[in-house]
Amino acid sequence: MKKFTLHKGTVAPMDRANVDTDLIIPKQFLKSIKRSGFGQNLFDELRYLDEGQPDQDASQRPLNPDFVLNQPRYQGASVLLARKNFGCGSSREHAPWALEDFGFRAIIAPSFADIFYNNCFKNGLLPIVLDEAVVDQLFDELQATEGYALTIDLEQQVVCKPDGSKIEFSIDAFRKHCLLNGLDDIGLTLQHADDIHAYEARRRVAAPWLFDTTK
Amino acid sequence: MAGKTLYDKLWQDHLVRQNDDGSALIYIDRHLLHEVTSPQAFEGLRLANRKPWRIDANLATPDHNVPTTDRSSGVQGIVDPVSRIQVQTLDDNCASFGITEFKMNDLRQGIVHVIGPEQGATLPGMTVVCGDSHTSTHGAFATLAHGIGTSEVEHVLATQCLITKKMNNMLVRIDGELGTGVTAKDVILHVIGVIGTAGGTGYAIEFGGTAMRSISMEGRMTICNMAIEAGARVGLVACDQVTVDYVKGRPYSPKGEDWDRAVEAWKDLVSDADAQFDAVVEINAADIEPQVTWGTSPEMVTGISGKVPNPAAETDAVKREGYSRALQYMGLQADQDITAIQLDRVFIGSCTNSRIEDLREAAAVVKGHKVASTLKQALVVPGSGLVKAQAEAEGLDKIFIEAGVEWREPGCSMCLAMNPDKLGAGEHCASTSNRNFEGRQGFGGRTHLVSPAMAAAAAIAGHFVDVREFVKH
Ligand code: SF4
Numbered sequence: 153m154k155k156f157t158l159h160k161g162t163v164a165p166m167d168r169a170n171v172d173t174d175l176i177i178p179k180q181f182l183k184s185i186k187r188s189g190f191g192q193n194l195f196d197e198l199r200y201l202d203e204g205q206p207d208q209d210a211s212q213r214p215l216n217p218d219f220v221l222n223q224p225r226y227q228g229a230s231v232l233l234a235r236k237n238f239g240c241g242s243s244r245e246h247a248p249w250a251l252e253d254f255g256f257r258a259i260i261a262p263s264f265a266d267i268f269y270n271n272c273f274k275n276g277l278l279p280i281v282l283d284e285a286v287v288d289q290l291f292d293e294l295q296a297t298e299g300y301a302l303t304i305d306l307e308q309q310v311v312c313k314p315d316g317s318k319i320e321f322s323i324d325a326f327r328k329h330c331l332l333n334g335l336d337d338i339g340l341t342l343q344h345a346d347d348i349h350a351y352e353a354r355r356r357v358a359a360p361w362l363f364d365t366t367k
Numbered sequence: 368m369a370g371k372t373l374y375d376k377l378w379q380d381h382l383v384r385q386n387d388d389g390s391a392l393i394y395i396d397r398h399l400l401h402e403v404t405s406p407q408a409f410e411g412l413r414l415a416n417r418k419p420w421r422i423d424a425n426l427a428t429p430d431h432n433v434p435t436t437d438r439s440s441g442v443q444g445i446v447d448p449v450s451r452i453q454v455q456t457l458d459d460n461c462a463s464f465g466i467t468e469f470k471m472n473d474l475r476q477g478i479v480h481v482i483g484p485e486q487g488a489t490l491p492g493m494t495v496v497c498g499d500s501h502t503s504t505h506g507a508f509a510t511l512a513h514g515i516g517t518s519e520v521e522h523v524l525a526t527q528c529l530i531t532k533k534m535n536n537m538l539v540r541i542d543g544e545l546g547t548g549v550t551a552k553d554v555i556l557h558v559i560g561v562i563g564t565a566g567g568t569g570y571a572i573e574f575g576g577t578a579m580r581s582i583s584m585e586g587r588m589t590i591c592n593m594a595i596e597a598g599a600r601v602g603l604v605a606c607d608q609v610t611v612d613y614v615k616g617r618p619y620s621p622k623g624e625d626w627d628r629a630v631e632a633w634k635d636l637v638s639d640a641d642a643q644f645d646a647v648v649e650i651n652a653a654d655i656e657p658q659v660t661w662g663t664s665p666e667m668v669t670g671i672s673g674k675v676p677n678p679a680a681e682t683d684a685v686k687r688e689g690y691s692r693a694l695q696y697m698g699l700q701a702d703q704d705i706t707a708i709q710l711d712r713v714f715i716g717s718c719t720n721s722r723i724e725d726l727r728e729a730a731a732v733v734k735g736h737k738v739a740s741t742l743k744q745a746l747v748v749p750g751s752g753l754v755k756a757q758a759e760a761e762g763l764d765k766i767f768i769e770a771g772v773e774w775r776e777p778g779c780s781m782c783l784a785m786n787p788d789k790l791g792a793g794e795h796c797a798s799t800s801n802r803n804f805e806g807r808q809g810f811g812g813r814t815h816l817v818s819p820a821m822a823a824a825a826a827i828a829g830h831f832v833d834v835r836e837f838v839k840h
Contacts, residue, residue: 361628
């Protein structure tokens with residue numbers, strides 16, 4: 153998993169509440185055998201004028217010019233500013249996969265759906281919860297300033313605005329540790345590789361029939 | 368100190384590390400894979416440049432997408448391109464990582480939960496996981512087994528462990544004797560009817576009591592298979608002589624000296640007499656009659672002599688609403704006799720009921736009869752190539768075919784309609800599978816869950832009948 157320490161990026165707005173996982177990535181793309189490549193279908197129904205199908209070349213599809221992420225000023229954005237209850241709906245990991253694959257590293261919202269929030273951390277995305285009033289303010293500033301960028305300092309737990317002011321945010325210490333060090337669940341478990349080897353060694357003696365079976 | 372439950376023992380045996388936050392790292396002895404939930408996990412491994420931790424703990428087979436008709440053109444013959452790619456991807460991933468796979472045209476191919484036990488790849492005392500919720504099936508062997516998600520599939524591949532939390536213990540005690548014509552499927556449907564689809568949430572359910580001892584391994588698998596339908600990720604049955612006899616001599620079962628040691632170790636795979644359960648449910652086996660689900664959730668079930676319930680009689684508003692919606696979807700009338708439900712299709716198969724014993728039960732009912740002319744289709748889909756071969760050796764295929772029942776190649780088939788075997792909108796199906804959710808067997812399809820014997824009798828009659836009466840005539 154990618155580390156997240158200090159990130160500076162331009163911001164794009166997603167100005168609606170209760171953005172669900174179906175909106176983030178529609179169900180037809182779940183048939184895919186891949187974990188990457190979902191970025192081109194992020195917000196598919198909003199982003200394109202036609203109905204998307206898996207394994208289609210998205211560069212040939214008609215874009216919806218009104219959709220915010222299609223506007224020139226938001227190209228290359230890596231921070232998503234969103235409204236409350238972002239990521240509600242199913243438990244599909246395809247939602248964070250799509251956001252991450254598109255290029256987002258952080259999402260700022262007044263609240264997130266539980267499972268989605270968890271899934272973000274498994275996939276190197278930082279979800280940041282800020283007060284609703286603060287988020288409103290950010291939406292206003294973003295609207296007013298082309299190329300609006302924020303700097304997110306995870307170590308210090310602050311979002312730095314272009315004017316130099318700072319907004320603090322809170323995050324669970326364990327999750328912060330994992331993101332700072334780029335540790336996914338697998339990376340963390342592998343830190344205990346010695347314990348696993350020791351267990352296997354004991355087990356091989358106690359129950360040798362459990363090993364080398366399907367070879 | 369109170370004794371330990373079987374679940375406590377299995378947990379303790381596999382604990383690699385207990386974390387401070389209550390989560391734990393447990394070791395996984397067997398990881399089963401199929402084509403639907405594994406591709407992203409393999410891709411994740413590749414992206415992170417990781418290798419599987421222990422290749423020989425894995426065993427794979429395609430089952431959800433495979434056609435159950437002619438397979439002579441192999442994977443290339445799978446019509447739906449998305450299905451074909453999924454199956455091909457499993458083949459490719461297993462080949463490149465060196466994982467043993469029973470491919471589509473291998474005689475040993477079949478539904479992942481059928482082939483594990485059949486090969487002796489599922490053994491008492493193991494932990495077994497698979498990216499599929501019906502992994503609870505394997506608990507019939509006194510095995511700690513449950514379904515996992517795609518991220519966890521990757522985690523198990525990479526570390527041979529799972530991060531998880533301990534569940535609570537529930538005992539469902541079924542005492543007494545089952546009546547003739549009453550099978551393991553009826554037992555589990557009845558239990559779900561009693562405790563509800565959320566009744567087992569957060570629990571590992573051990574099925575015990577005197578009735579369980581006389582139920583075969585096939586029957587125990589049927590029961591544990593549907594533990595998840597009662598909300599419990601884990602179902603368990605204590606190890607006894609029936610278990611040991613079933614496991615003996617299978618390809619991956621221990622041999623020689625190892626066998627003797629294993630059998631000795633397995634004797635401890637029972638809950639201690641003084642073990643404390645967090646919840647106990649008592650069921651009298653004699654109360655159970657053949658079951659039929661009438662609604663869109665497995666808990667919407669009643670005996671064959673029963674009626675479709677009347678929502679108006681329900682005092683609980685949420686239930687009343689749920690019942691009304693279910694009757695609407697199912698196209699049934701309140702207070703209608705279960706035996707008056709006319710059928711369009713009959714499906715005998717799935718990881719719940721596609722083993723040899725299930726097929727024998729169905730064949731015994733069908734023998735000498737013809738499928739009702741009002742039926743569009745009746746099909747039997749064996750759980751594995753080996754089950755199919757065994758059934759053919761016993762002449763069961765002929766009994767089915769002579770009766771007008773289709774005899775197919777092994778796979779999940781009409782259980783979830785990911786391959787071409789599907790219900791049409793509005794069609795009623797007597798199905799031996801495990802889920803009667805809206806659209807599960809095809810868009811708009813109406814599923815009634817039953818035992819293989821009940822499905823077979825319904826195929827002959829064209830509507831539900833009491834298999835106990837049917838056999839008498
Ligand atoms: S038979 Fe049905 S329930 Fe069983 S693994 Fe296949 S799709 Fe799932």
